[in-house]
Amino acid sequence: MRRLASLVRPGGGLAVWWTVFGDPDRSPPWRADLDALYQRWLPAQGRGPAGAPAPLRVAERTAELEAGDWFGPVQVETIRWEHQLTPHGPRGLWGTFPNVREMSADRREAFLDGVAEVVASQPGGTVVAHYVTALYTAPRRNDSSLLTGHTNRAADA
Known part of the structure; x- marks a missing residue:
């Protein structure tokens, strides 16, 4: 956080x-078929019962951003949105995900074919994909010690 704060102007x-x-x-019925694909091709990446994804654990993310008292107070906005996908759409979208891009070419193609098949098998050959974007904003606290590397905080004593 200190390095980030040093890059943000007062x-x-x-x-x-x-x-x-x-x-x-909002888990649509087709998600179970997608989860089965993840279990087969990317077992460490699938959704599980572990609770909320890291970006949606607001208290944890807020604490990280406020660490060192460089930024704050943190404001959080959760934006829920959706997008309709055809069988062709997932290939382009999932193909950009780092965990999919890191797969060997043959495994990646098999996985992407599977995602397209999941979509194609749904009524009308389309699905509505639900997304959540978590946006965290915080002003930089004005503190000249960011520039000098010295602090006068009691916690640093």
Whole structure:
């Protein structure tokens, strides 16, 4: 946080956001078929019963952003949105995900074919995908010690 704060001008602010692909509060029926694909091809990446995804654990993310007292107070906005996908759409979208891009070419193609098949098998050959974007913003606290590397905080004593 200190390094980020040193890059933000006094009076400036920090904005960070994450998009969660698949709203944990709105799980459509086709998601079970997608989860089965993840279990087969990317077992460590699938959704599980572990609770809310990291970006949606607001208290944890807020504490991280306020660590060191460089930024704050943190404001959080949760934006729920959706997008209709055809069988062709997931190939382009999922193909950009780092965990999918890191797969070997043959495994990646098999996984992407599977995602397209999940969509194609739904009524009308389309699905509505639900997403959540968590946006965290915070002003930089004005503190000249950011520039000098010295602090006068009691916690540093």
